Amino acid sequence: MSKLAVSHPPFFNDSTVDIPTPDKFAGFTETAEVGWGSPNVSWRVAPALNIIVNGIHRRATIDTGSTGALMDKSFLPTFDPEEVEEGHVFYSSSKILEEGYWVPDVEIEYFGPRGVRIMSKTPVLAVERAVSCPQFNQTLHGHRCPKNATKGVVKRAVQQPYFGIGFGRDRDTSSQATPDRNPMINIVSINNVTIDRTKYHPGYIITHRSIIVGLTSNNTEGFVTMDLEKGPNWEKGQRAWAGPKVSVALNNETYAKGSQCSLLVDTGVTQMYLKAGREFQPDDEIKFAIPDEESPVATYTITNGGRRNAMSPTKVLNSTSLTPYVNTGRSFLTKFDVFFNPIEGQYGLRFKGSGEEDFVKFYPV
Known part of the structure; x- marks a missing residue:
């Protein structure tokens, strides 16, 4: 990006990192900054956002290590399991499998201490139970932990909404971790006004104070960027990038x-x-x-x-x-x-x- 141009280090390799180019965010002006539920200077705790879902105020943990919003099914409007997609989210670090159903087109509103509000619209996993399932394999097991592999029910379901906003997580055990389920790249309105697709560039910035949605020339100042490779499910959704x-x-x-x-x-x-x-x-x-x-x-x-x-x-x-x-x-x-x-x-x-x-x-x- 041109605004970042300074002298290159002597070992600079143009094929890996962006060199100064025309600004990809020129002309995009719509953006919003939503403060964390509590400032996170030291990052001792996971960040969280205040949300409104189904008319109720709650707080959601924000996780860049997974993709997909999930919450206890009681938090969501009533749905018929026969009419929605069965699903799961699997956390590879803890080996916890969240079992539930993807409720489509759920609108979630996020708000910060300064009154800024943004809204996402994605499927949300309505969780029925969470189990320890160390040997979980979606290819073999589908979306449910087999009885002989379950290490016990950890809890009936999530007590606090847990929103995965990461990318590159669509592996064998998490093939449902697709971009259409990522709340922060599927923002539909800012301060109750529908976003203008010609002025809003999808994407987000994470700082210790807040999350910023909508990439612009100004809010990306000072960043150095790396190009990502296409992920394994690129053909299913052309925002499915692999991790850096x-x-x-x-x-x-x-x-x-x-x-x-x-x-x-x-x-x-x-x-x-x-x-x-x-x-x-x-x-x-x-x-x-x-x-x-x-x-x-x-x-x-x-x-x-x-x-x-x-x-x-x-x-x-x-x-x-x-x-x-x-x-x-x-x-x-x-x-x-x-x-x-x-x-x-x-x-x-x-x-x-x-x-x-x-x-x-x-x-x-």
Whole structure:
């Protein structure tokens, strides 16, 4: 984007990160900022938004590690299970399977402390029960945990609405995690006025104060963007992008060539999940280069179990992912704002540190 133009680092690779180009957001002016239910400077808790659904005020946890809004079926208008789609949301970190039905075209209103209101319209999963189902496989099991695989009912259903706004989550166990079910990229009105598709660019920005919907030249100032690859279900919906990439090195080892991991900045958890080459060990120093070490947008370092810094998760766990994978947890957001552009397929980072930190570096384009 032209407004971000500064000198390139010497290892800059034009094929990975956007170079200055005509502004993709020129002409788009409709946007709205909705403050979190409680400000989140340290990111010790998951962010939440105040909502109105079915005429009742509630608070919804906002999760970038999943896709799809879900809530107890009693929170939604009465529906006939025979007339709606059976469905599920599976959380790979906790192995919790939420079982229910997708109620179509549910309008959810979100409001902040300054009176700004936005509305989304998507299917919402009306949850009947939540179970621990470690071996869940949608191909084998459909949308329900088989009785012999259930580790017990965790709760009848979600006590607080839980809204997944992430992307790149449409894997085998979550093939229903499609863009049409992502509330924050399916906004239909701002302050009770229907959005103008010629002036509203879908997408969102996450900061410690708020979520901003509608991407503009002004609110994307300071971000560096990375182009995303098409996800496995691209043909089913052309906003189905894969997640961004990251390279990982342990201790003084070099970054392994060709071993980029899928990167997930997850507001839903405090811990990190890591699958990168060998398993990490206690007190390993872990280095990250986003998207890779040859043309980084950002680099940072944490020490598992040792000296902590602001971007350190509460703990690091070896991921059970079958492919290289890093879930940073939400501590990543102590030093970066992020944005998602679902139309052109971009992920953006904006550094909000002082520049004096010795554990993180940002390379603006």
